Amino acid sequence: MSSHRTAQVLYETEAALRLVDRGLDGLRDERPDAPPAFFEGGLSELPAILERANAQILGVLARLRESRAAIETTALEKLASTHEKIKEVTSATEDAAINIMDACDRATQMVDELDAIDAEPAPNRERAGEVRGTLRDELFMMMGALQFQDITSQQLAHASAVLVDMEARLIDIARLFDTKVDVSSFVSQVASAAPDEKTYDPNATTRDSESRQALADEIFTAARSNAA
Amino acid sequence: MKFLVVDDSATMRRIVVNSLQRIGFTDTVEAADGQEALARFDGSISFVITDWNMPNMSGTDFTRALRSRPDGVNVPVLMVTARSVKEDILTAMEAGVNNYIVKPFTPQVLKEKIDALLPAAAA
Numbered sequence: 520m521s522s523h524r525t526a527q528v529l530y531e532t533e534a535a536l537r538l539v540d541r542g543l544d545g546l547r548d549e550r551p552d553a554p555p556a557f558f559e560g561g562l563s564e565l566p567a568i569l570e571r572a573n574a575q576i577l578g579v580l581a582r583l584r585e586s587r588a589a590i591e592t593t594a595l596e597k598l599a600s601t602h603e604k605i606k607e608v609t610s611a612t613e614d615a616a617i618n619i620m621d622a623c624d625r626a627t628q629m630v631d632e633l634d635a636i637d638a639e640p641a642p643n644r645e646r647a648g649e650v651r652g653t654l655r656d657e658l659f660m661m662m663g664a665l666q667f668q669d670i671t672s673q674q675l676a677h678a679s680a681v682l683v684d685m686e687a688r689l690i691d692i693a694r695l696f697d698t699k700v701d702v703s704s705f706v707s708q709v710a711s712a713a714p715d716e717k718t719y720d721p722n723a724t725t726r727d728s729e730s731r732q733a734l735a736d737e738i739f740t741a742a743r744s745n746a747a
Numbered sequence: 748m749k750f751l752v753v754d755d756s757a758t759m760r761r762i763v764v765n766s767l768q769r770i771g772f773t774d775t776v777e778a779a780d781g782q783e784a785l786a787r788f789d790g791s792i793s794f795v796i797t798d799w800n801m802p803n804m805s806g807t808d809f810t811r812a813l814r815s816r817p818d819g820v821n822v823p824v825l826m827v828t829a830r831s832v833k834e835d836i837l838t839a840m841e842a843g844v845n846n847y848i849v850k851p852f853t854p855q856v857l858k859e860k861i862d863a864l865l866p867a868a869a870a
């Protein structure tokens with residue numbers, strides 16, 4: 520809910536309550552020098568006053584319900600996607616760790632094999648060269664597996680942005696119920712905590728990279744064909 | 748042949764630079780965002796590999812700015828990014844990107860894309 524909407528709801532609530540308050544005050548004051556009642560008709564106008572106040576309050580309640588529904592829908596959708604992203608971060612981190620550990624195991628075996636070749640009376644240089652080549656491949660694969668860090672950092676930035684947004688919404692709700700609450704310090708903290716949305720892709724994923732690459736290739740190939 | 752590698756992630760820059768070294772390209776310059784890349788770009792750069800999402804200036808904005816410079820019109824630009832929806836790929840193409848790699852990538856894919864653009868880089 521925006522702060523403008525919050526202010527509007529508060530204004531309408533206050534206006535409705537003042538209307539009732541003034542009407543009832545006017546009816547109650549029966550002193551000879553009392554100022555003229557807001558409603559000259561006296562008690563006979565009470566049903567009309569209450570009816571108007573009731574209509575305004577119902578309007579305010581409807582707006583509150585509508586706002587609450589909007590907050591709930593958006594919040595639930597965003598929180599659900601954030602939950603999925605965090606699960607994916609856990610999964611991607613684990614996959615990368617397992618891949619790197621497997622590569623470490625294979626690399627260790629290759630180093631052992633190189634030691635064994637060196638220990639032979641007539642070392643097989645050709646075989647040693649092959650093992651060193653495969654060892655380099657394994658080391659390179661380990662480095663490639665670290666790409667998960669870039670993608671998971673984008674996923675975490677997205678999750679962080681959702682949490683900052685939720686915090687801002689909660690501050691709006693707190694203001695709705697208590698205008699005297701000083702939230703200025705929280706607001707500035709929340710604003711500065713939000714990650715720069717230009718630095719991450721909310722849809723970043725480690726999954727299905729082959730099919731996503733195929734889509735990119737298809738688009739670029741089609742564009743080249745059209746150009747040719 | 749000198750490569751300009753642009754990515755706000757130091758990890759990714761290192762992975763790309765190591766991948767390039769592995770396939771025989773050892774002359775590289777690095778930049779952490781589009782602004783820095785524009786400042787570092789000069790006539791000696793033959794090939795650009797850039798990320799999309801970066802602070803200060805994105806990869807697509809950097810490519811557009813590069814294409815508006817006389818010395819950047821023809822340099823091959825390979826985008827390496829996590830973004831992979833069709834609209835994003837088309838936006839990158841419209842910005843002037845010559846080819847597109849989706850993260851996470853394999854060294855083989857990087858080599859294929861570079862090989863395909865090498866004639867343009869050599870021109």
